[in-house]
Amino acid sequence: MGALLDAFPQAMALVFDPYTLGVGLLATIFGLFVGAMPGLTATMAVALLIPVTFFIPPVPALVAIVMSTSMAIFAGDIPGALLRIPGTPASAAYADDAYLLTKKGKGELALGICLVTSAIGGIFGTIVLILLAPPLADFALKFSMFEYFWLVTLGLTCAVFVTGNDLLRGMIGLLVGLAIACVGQDVTAGHPRYTFEIKELLSGVDFIPAMVGMFAVSELMRRVTENAGEADFAQTKFKSFFHGLWPVLKKYKFNIWRGNIIGTAIGILPGAGADIAAWISYSVGKKFSKNPEMFGKGSEEGLVDAGAANNSAIAGAWVPALVFGIPGDSVTAVVIGMLQMKNIQPGPDIFTEKPVEMTALFIAFILANIIMIPLGIAAIRVAAKVLVIQRAVLLPLILLFCVVGSFAINNNAFAIWIMLAAGIVAWMMEANDIPIAPAILGIVLGDMLEKKFLTSMMQSDGRFTAFFERPIAAVLAAITVTVWVALTWKAWQGRKAK
């Protein structure tokens, strides 16, 4: 913590540098736009930004990512309220409520709730990140390869079980990711695996084009086969967003706290991000509400519950990503790849080795959630004009960005092939109900899992029991095994019951 405080003045100077602020502002507008366009997600915003961040210094790059994701998650609420189409999956839980409130003439209130709870949630999540990550990193310094092996295993386990009711399909998703991670020189002997004598594959499947393909190209493939609907706005002109907002927030202040806590916790959990956080907070809110019948029919309470949760998950997801290199959601999975390219290795040392960058990250998060209020209001006011942008124009432009971004990284057209292949794989997976999130974690963590296992085995001369001898390792192992046994048993019971 001391190193971070010492770095504070320098980090402030870096964040408030005109260049960084300029990049941040562009990223903010980009995030608001991508979030508000239905079908374009926050992860896609980051995947499209990564090629650009590749060429700029670490602090502006981090600021750009924080700004764009925070804004995108809020902006997803705008078309939810105006068109009943959530802009990102994180706004899906309460799109009906927001829309029906708007229909009743309470559009300002609905969007005001979304905006202010998003900002509060974002700041809450950031405070947890600031207070939790550095001490956790201190604790994690004691971890050896054995603990890391179990942590990675536990992270992958989480990713499988949070992604849906079919454990089997989650497993397949994870295996696809691990299989992709096998490509390239192996981590110990350096023998090329499944490279088909292609030199570009020696270092593994390039991360950036793979992410662009999985999150952007697959979405384009889906969108061009869809019918384009006409936008039918529930409201296009707005008065004050704060009129009558305070009493509602005061009435539901407990819901805000609960939403923030649920959101941050879900964010920290590997593999689960803002969308799951919103769903869970919404359903918990409904369960404990005095008026559960209003949920889905224009409930202000439901908006508060879910709105407070999704933005706090964004910051929460950075905790495991920074401290262990285990992404908390798909956004941070992409971020870990970027950090490694910028020579910032996520791990317990990150706060002592890169205190300036980390402090700048915290400042960026706080700043993002403050400027969200004025810029979010501006975005709502222009939304009715921007959201009518033709699909026929938008989709090719996104494709252009995907292709150029993938190409630019190594100035090599081979990356576009990787992007295309990853896009098709992700499209096929989604079509067959195989979740993408575990696959991403598999790709990000595959090397680490293999390396920790093999080096641990070498160190212990091939004794498996060494994985259970250290106390923390034994605890983590026990948790992992328990989760797997419980899940398998439950799945078994579920099948028998049918």
Next chain:
Amino acid sequence: MKFAPEWFRDETTASASEHSVYQRLGRINSYQFETKRRQDLTATSARVGAQQGETILKVTDFTLALMLLALAVAMTVGAASFPPMPGQAFGPRLFPNLVASGFALCAVVLILRAAKAKQIKLGIVTPDWWREPGRRGNLAILLGSIVAYTLLVERVGFLLTTFATMVVLMKRLGASWRATLFAAFLGTAVTYLLFAYWLRVPLPPGLLNGMVR
């Protein structure tokens, strides 16, 4: 309810309104909707194929299992040529083999499930959009334009290839000529300025070599 864990997936979250949201969502998150709808449809599983989502290409579970098995075999055969680590029990082969066994195990479970549901059949569960030639054409042109772009960009150059690809795609998706020319020009110019000037990526000049920096 794509991601919500099982213990939250109960009557409090499943409502009629959810259905309508997902319909409006289109593809954004229809995995979760599909999963839920699939459960609703298990009783009439024989007709599930016809009722699956409109915008996805899905294969039967049995086909998926065979694909996974093929992948597992290919991975194992490939791994057989990896040399062992001298003096070590495990080497480069271990992980590919473990992943392959995982795939094989998943395939077996899928086949058992298919057998139980009497759904041992090969093939694609044809979605509605697949039968509409316009949509299939859109997909083919999207993928084809990526392939053509990759093959041509280094020879013809960034500016010409990009502009041409944008025009083809935008016209195909139904934009007016005015919107197409405007957006294609602006998109090409902005990406060029962004990457070539600001980020200093040497984009291929191709045929325009010497005419632009």
